[in-house]
Amino acid sequence: MEWTLLILFIAAGISLMIPSRLKNLKGWILSLFPFGVFVYLLTFIPVIDEQWLIERSRPWMADLGLNLHFMLDGLSLTFALLITGIGTFILIYAHEYMRYYSHTKRFYVYLLVFMGSMLGLVLSANLILLFIFWELTGISSFLLIGFKHHQENVRTSAIQALLVTTFGGLMMLAGFVLLGLASGTYSLPELIIGDIKITQHGWYLPILILILGGAFSKSAQFPFHFWLPGAMQAPSPVSAFLHSATMVKAGIYLLARLNPVLAGTAEWQTIIPLVGGSTMLIGAYLALTQKDLKAILAYTTISALGMLMLLIGIDTELAIKGALIYLIVHALYKGTLFMIAGSVEKQTGTRDIDLLGNLAYKMPITTAVALLALLSMAGLPPMLGYVGKEIIYEAKIQAPHIAGFVTFFGVVSNIFMVWVSIFIAYRVFFRRQYHGFKTPKETSHHFWIGPGILALVGLILGLFPHQLGEYLIQPAMNVIRAESLKVDLKLWHGFNQVFMLSLLTVIGGVVLFMLRKQIIPFFRKVNKKFFDVRFSDLFTRFLDGIMLFARHNTRIMQHGYQRIYLMVLFLSVAFLGWYQLIDTRFWTIGLSVGHLPPYVTLIGAIIVIATLFTLFSRSRMAAIISMGVVGYGIAIIYLIYSAIDLAITQLLVETLTVAIFVLVIFKLPRFAKLSSRASKIRDGIIALLVGGFMTGMALKARNLELQHPISDYFLNHGLSEGFGSNIVNVILVDFRALDTLGEVTVLLIATLGVVALLKIDKS
Amino acid sequence: MLSIITGVLYTAGVYLLLRRSLVKLILGIIFLSNATNLLIFISAGMTEGKPAFVAKEGAEQTGQMADPLPQALVLTAIVIGFGIVAFTLALNYKYHKQTGTYDLDQVKETDKV
Numbered sequence: 001m002e003w004t005l006l007i008l009f010i011a012a013g014i015s016l017m018i019p020s021r022l023k024n025l026k027g028w029i030l031s032l033f034p035f036g037v038f039v040y041l042l043t044f045i046p047v048i049d050e051q052w053l054i055e056r057s058r059p060w061m062a063d064l065g066l067n068l069h070f071m072l073d074g075l076s077l078t079f080a081l082l083i084t085g086i087g088t089f090i091l092i093y094a095h096e097y098m099r100y101y102s103h104t105k106r107f108y109v110y111l112l113v114f115m116g117s118m119l120g121l122v123l124s125a126n127l128i129l130l131f132i133f134w135e136l137t138g139i140s141s142f143l144l145i146g147f148k149h150h151q152e153n154v155r156t157s158a159i160q161a162l163l164v165t166t167f168g169g170l171m172m173l174a175g176f177v178l179l180g181l182a183s184g185t186y187s188l189p190e191l192i193i194g195d196i197k198i199t200q201h202g203w204y205l206p207i208l209i210l211i212l213g214g215a216f217s218k219s220a221q222f223p224f225h226f227w228l229p230g231a232m233q234a235p236s237p238v239s240a241f242l243h244s245a246t247m248v249k250a251g252i253y254l255l256a257r258l259n260p261v262l263a264g265t266a267e268w269q270t271i272i273p274l275v276g277g278s279t280m281l282i283g284a285y286l287a288l289t290q291k292d293l294k295a296i297l298a299y300t301t302i303s304a305l306g307m308l309m310l311l312i313g314i315d316t317e318l319a320i321k322g323a324l325i326y327l328i329v330h331a332l333y334k335g336t337l338f339m340i341a342g343s344v345e346k347q348t349g350t351r352d353i354d355l356l357g358n359l360a361y362k363m364p365i366t367t368a369v370a371l372l373a374l375l376s377m378a379g380l381p382p383m384l385g386y387v388g389k390e391i392i393y394e395a396k397i398q399a400p401h402i403a404g405f406v407t408f409f410g411v412v413s414n415i416f417m418v419w420v421s422i423f424i425a426y427r428v429f430f431r432r433q434y435h436g437f438k439t440p441k442e443t444s445h446h447f448w449i450g451p452g453i454l455a456l457v458g459l460i461l462g463l464f465p466h467q468l469g470e471y472l473i474q475p476a477m478n479v480i481r482a483e484s485l486k487v488d489l490k491l492w493h494g495f496n497q498v499f500m501l502s503l504l505t506v507i508g509g510v511v512l513f514m515l516r517k518q519i520i521p522f523f524r525k526v527n528k529k530f531f532d533v534r535f536s537d538l539f540t541r542f543l544d545g546i547m548l549f550a551r552h553n554t555r556i557m558q559h560g561y562q563r564i565y566l567m568v569l570f571l572s573v574a575f576l577g578w579y580q581l582i583d584t585r586f587w588t589i590g591l592s593v594g595h596l597p598p599y600v601t602l603i604g605a606i607i608v609i610a611t612l613f614t615l616f617s618r619s620r621m622a623a624i625i626s627m628g629v630v631g632y633g634i635a636i637i638y639l640i641y642s643a644i645d646l647a648i649t650q651l652l653v654e655t656l657t658v659a660i661f662v663l664v665i666f667k668l669p670r671f672a673k674l675s676s677r678a679s680k681i682r683d684g685i686i687a688l689l690v691g692g693f694m695t696g697m698a699l700k701a702r703n704l705e706l707q708h709p710i711s712d713y714f715l716n717h718g719l720s721e722g723f724g725s726n727i728v729n730v731i732l733v734d735f736r737a738l739d740t741l742g743e744v745t746v747l748l749i750a751t752l753g754v755v756a757l758l759k760i761d762k763s
Numbered sequence: 764m765l766s767i768i769t770g771v772l773y774t775a776g777v778y779l780l781l782r783r784s785l786v787k788l789i790l791g792i793i794f795l796s797n798a799t800n801l802l803i804f805i806s807a808g809m810t811e812g813k814p815a816f817v818a819k820e821g822a823e824q825t826g827q828m829a830d831p832l833p834q835a836l837v838l839t840a841i842v843i844g845f846g847i848v849a850f851t852l853a854l855n856y857k858y859h860k861q862t863g864t865y866d867l868d869q870v871k872e873t874d875k876v
Contacts, residue, residue: 563781570777596764604768611775614790627790630772634797637765641809642829649838653845657793660849664856668786683781691774694802698766701806711832718831719817727815727831732838743839750846754853 001044002056002070004037004080005123008116015108027095027446030108031088034115038084041077048074048475055125055189064128065186071125074475078324079122079253081472082245082331087115089450093339094237096446097346101235107147111238114140118246122253127176127186131169134214134250138165141247145234157230160539164217164227172214172254178207179261192260192482199265208262211254212271219251219305222279226535228302232294236342239294243301244335252308252327256320260482263315272313273402277409279306284416289523293341293351293428297334300377300420303413304330310406311395318395320480321487324473325388325465329376332458333385336373336451337424340366343447344428349437353424357431362440365448367429372455376462378421378509379414379502384462386502387491389414393498411505418509423516465489567686574689581696600640607633620665628658645728765805772798785855789848796844800837807833 011033018026047054057069072080094111098104117136124130139162146158180186182203183196191198198204215221220228228248232239242248255272262268283303290296304326311323343366344359345351360367376385396407434440461468469489477485512519596604610629617623631654639647714727714735722730732740772794779791807830815831 563783566780570781601764604764607768608771611771611794614794615775615778620786623790627793630794631797634801637801638804641804641811642814643804643834643837644814646804646834646837646841649841653841657845657848660852664852665786667856668859683778686781687774687776687778690777691770691772694773694798695766695770698769698802698805701802702766702808711830714831715815715817715828725817727817728834728838731831731835736835739839743842746843747846750850753850757850757853757857760857 001041001054001072002058002068002123004040004084005070005116005120007033007037008112008119012109012112012116015112016105026104026108027091027093027098030112031091031095033112034084034087034091037119038081038088041080041084044072044077045471045475048072048077049471052475052478053189057125065126065180066128067126067187069125069129069187070123071189072123073479074472074477075253075256075479076122078328078472078476079245079249080119082249082328083115083118083122086241086245086331086335086454089335089339089454090237090241092446093240093342093450094235096444097237097342098235103147107144107235110140110143110147111241114144114241114246118250121250125188127180127188127191130188130254131173131176134172134218135166135169137247137250138162138169138218141165141231141238141242144238144242145231147235147238148233151233154233156540157227157233157536159543160536161227161231163543164224164539168214168217168224171210171217175207175210175214178203178210182207188257191258192479196261198261204262204265205267208265208267208271211258211262212275215251215254216275216309217251218254219248219309220279220302221251221275221306221309222282222302223535225279225283225302226539229295229298230536232292232298236294236338236345239298240335240338240342243298243338244331248301248305249327249331252305252312252323255309255312256323256476256480259312259315259320259480263312269313269315269401273310273399273406274313276306276309276311276313277406279303280310280413281306281409284413284420285523286527287420288416288423288520289527291352291354293344293353293356293424294338296353296420296424297337297341300417301330301334303417304334307392307410307413310410311392314395314399314402314406316395316398316400317477317481317485318391318398321473321477322388322392322395324476324480325384325391325468325489328461328468328472329383329385329388329458332454332461333373333376333383336369336454336458337377339447339451340370340373343443343451344440346447347438347440347443348434353427355435356428358429358434359440360429363442365442365452369448369452369455370429371425372459373451374421374425376455376458378418378506380418380506382459382462382491384458384465384468387462387465387489389502389505390498391489393501397497397501407501411501411508414505415508415512418506419512419516422509422513426513462491465491567683570686570690574686574693577693577697578689581693581700584700600637603633603636603640620668621662624658624661624665628654631657643728645726765801765809769798769801769805772801785859789851789855792851793844793848796840796847800840800844803833803840804837 011030014033015026015030018029022029044054053071053073055069055071057067060066060068091108091111094107098107101107114137117133117140120133121130121137124133142158142162145161146154148154149158176186179191179198182201183191183194183198185191185194185196190196198207201207217224228243231242234242280303283299283301283306287296287299287303290299308323308326308330311319311326341351343363344356347363348356348359350356372383376383379385379389393407393410396410397403399406466489469487473489474485474487477487607630610626610633613626614623614630617626631650635647635650635654638644638650714731718727718730719725722734724730724734776791776794776798779787779794782788782791810829813828815828815834817828
């Protein structure tokens with residue numbers, strides 16, 4: 001079963017290799033891959049019914065608890081079937097839709113990688129692995145949303161989707177790590193089946209909030225909802241896929257998956273219904289005021305996602321059942337509707353519902369398919385949508401604590417949904433006006449096969465809900481509730497309280513539709529007043545703010561004044577150094593200043609005086625000469641303390657330095673008074689701090705022998721192996737000859753640099 | 764005493780580096796390089812009048828000799844330090860010729876000449 005993932009990723013590679021003479025079949029060929037996986041997964045239905053859970057694991061980074069660990073149970077299977085099933089039709093549809101786009105090769109790669117990562121997400125049995133696939137879907141959806149990247153608003157939308165969802169993803173990762181630390185495992189089956197009581201753990205709340213952050217942002221819950229309408233900038237097949245089976249459903253999947261681990265607490269049953277409920281209402285309301293067909297659909301998706309969240313939050317058996325059915329219902333009708341919207345746009349040149357109309361007679365097949373899907377969206381019999389809505393109403397009525405609140409919001413949202421469905425049907429297909437840019441005619445079969453089959457599936461499942469319940473919903477329920485349940489779905493429930501609510505919903509929707517001429521302008525006015533601030537704009541402004549802050553920061557840090565860089569550097573060195581010196585009490589290591597012979601003291605005094613002279617001399621010549629004196633003094637110290645070679649080298653180098661300086665110095669200007677007295681004092685203090693630290697360190701170093709030096713080796717082997725009695729020389733030219741070669745190279749490069757500098761022209 | 768000299772040399776080096784004059788910057792580098800050499804040298808312990816010359820075979824080895832390793836290190840360092848000084852001097856000269864300034868505060872843009 002883990003191979004199914006590989007197949008999709010391989011298909012992404014194959015899509016690049018399809019020869020151009022098969023171009024006319026490309027979508028069909030590629031659709032075989034997800035379709036094959038779909039059929040293969042279907043064979044698991046009886047297996048899952050028997051044993052609930054199939055696991056496959058291969059070691060990856062076992063030390064970190066990260067393995068290629070996959071699982072297939074009722075919940076994974078439901079999602080996997082949706083992904084591959086709808087994916088198949090998306091590819092067929094895309095084949096025709098993308099025909100006149102450029103870079104379609106890329107498009108298929110992105111789409112298949114997206115499909116593969118989504119499938120990986122629902123099959124992962126390891127939290128970290130799940131996170132990896134989670135972010136992969138984010139990245140591939142970014143590439144898909146930004147496919148028409150030559151338009152600026154497309155780029156903005158893509159970036160927004162990426163940032164919002166990956167930000168949530170990172171929160172989720174933090175939550176996963178906490179969860180892993182708290183429970184000691186990253187393995188999902190262990191978490192689900194094991195008796196680890198995370199809900200009693202002290203970290204429960206942070207874990208829950210972090211993971212909810214991931215789920216809410218991915219599933220476009222308020223206030224993260226704004227990226228989803230922006231994502232409709234993607235080509236229609238992508239929108240259809242993203243809104244139906246993938247991406248936005250990932251958050252729903254995550255919470256359903258972790259339900260046995262995290263649910264059942266007051267926090268779960270408060271936060272999620274609150275967020276889900278408000279998202280549901282806001283989405284449905286905002287859908288009404290849109291003019292763009294795809295935007296209307298996008299906001300209804302937000303509303304549907306809110307409904308799913310709400311149900312998962314209510315967390316009763318009925319609610320979970322409702323959520324699972326609605327998940328399938330929504331995937332089927334939303335996939336269909338987005339593809340229809342794409343066809344309509346192709347045929348008319350517009351998505352504006354003020355311009356569209358009268359398509360029922362021009363595009364009869366498309367209209368029929370769309371009507372089926374709209375029926376399901378409105379929750380009318382005999383579609384599966386009706387079955388779902390009935391159960392959802394029942395679940396809401398029986399919701400613990402908050403039944404009244406959720407039922408009211410549910411009915412209002414559903415009334416809006418009915419209204420939107422009628423509105424779309426009327427405006428796009430039946431209104432006797434048409435102001436589109438092209439003369440519409442029926443689309444080719446590519447455009448209606450996929451949506452048509454999806455809509456028909458919705459109808460068939462609505463007529464035979466029992467089978468769906470037994471083979472798919474029941475195994476999924478079993479793993480979410482962690483108990484054996486019997487699921488029996490029916491289309492007709494009789495005249496009860498729920499039916500009355502349904503009736504009320506439909507009547508409400510129809511009445512509101514009749515009154516649309518009065519209500520919609522009013523809603524638009526309210527929108528202008530209260531929802532004038534668009535979240536996506538806020539987000540853009542926030543991003544700009546970050547950039548501005550970064551630029552400002554850089555300007556402060558990278559001011560270009562070398563002195564200040566050095567000052568920061570020296571101060572840090574002095575501070576850290578002094579801290580270390582004081583911390584280790586360097587004065588306690590017997591400060592044997594020693595009795596120096598008087599001639600050494602004399603030389604020392606000369607060096608100090610010459611140094612001071614260099615510092616304060618106003619004459620360049622005097623400064624250089626006194627610097628030379630310092631160098632010669634050091635050479636004499638080397639000489640006294642048995643370093644003959646050093647002394648010679650120092651003398652030579654010092655002479656050369658002074659000579660070169662003298663040659664150059666007259667081409668350079670005189671010393672001028674550039675610094676103020678205050679800055680001199682400040683620099684003096686910094687210099688004294690560094691110098692003092694160095695003295696302390698030198699004292700400490702002299703009186704400390706941490707490890708016996710390796711010099712003895714050189715002393716003992718210098719003659720026998722290096723054939724020289726001057727050990728310093730032997731080290732340089734024999735033992736460490738390569739280092740010396742390096743040194744010579746450095747000098748050579750410096751020479752070349754000097755020559756180059758002096759030779760280049762003023763040009 | 765020698766530790767104090769090292770400290771003084773470092774102080775002078777840092778002070779000079781913090782000046783705005785390009786020439787003083789080079790002087791500062793020389794001081795820093797001298798100070799560091801001295802620091803390495805003295806931290807190995809000092810032996811007076813006993814260079815690290817081993818006797819030829821047969822001859823008797825007498826007493827503790829100076830440590831040859833830091834000497835070798837410092838020798839390399841002196842030479843490299845000289846290379847740096849020569850290069851910065853040339854750079855300095857060229858820079859002054861091109862721009863006419865030697866105030867480090869004016870050296871803020873890399874792309875402008």
